[in-house]
Amino acid sequence: NAGVMQNPRHLVRRRGQEARLRCSPMKGHSHVYWYRQLPEEGLKFMVYLQKENIIDESGMPKERFSAEFPKEGPSILRIQQVVRGDSAAYFCASSPPPGTGLSYEQYFGPGTRLTVT
């Protein structure tokens, strides 16, 4: 019974490089949310995706950040030209589809800790 999978768990990038974070939702879940946690802060919503569709990206920085959830394969959060301020823990969560009565509850992966040097 696999939960939400994220990889890599730790990622170190130099300033200016690209970071790719992957998330595989729980079996049967078709909705993925990405959150970012800065030090000493709570989790902040970034983007909400369904398969092949971005539903809400209101929490994404306007530049350098993008996300996708293709028909096949994991969801990917991509950060181009990383800067030191991007250092954070990035969490992915998945939920059942709306209408199931359980779609309010999100289940989180272990996170990817990105360090930009």
Place this chain on the structure above:
Amino acid sequence: DQQVKQNSPSLSVQEGRISILNCDYTNSMFDYFLWYKKYPAEGPTFLISISSIKDKNEDGRFTVFLNKSAKHLSLHIVPSQPGDSAVYFCAASRSGGSNYKLTFGKGTLLTVNP
């Protein structure tokens, strides 16, 4: 503007006693509330939730109380156990659509002393 606030950064209680964690919110559109527990270097784990149509929800040692008029909720853990030591996050969501993105507080670090 922080819409979900957990004003106590930390709380320390004795094993066997009650732990009470508090949370306030400002957005009256929130109608579903959740508590998550988080250990270091792990993702948040869902604990318990409550809909705004209720004022109490209980699951084993965990009870969540909601006071809509005060925009306040609390999580009670009784009896507290050392394994409960973790950071607890309060989160809120809005229904009325298909986007259930969560707004989190900053968390409260609970320490249960043996």
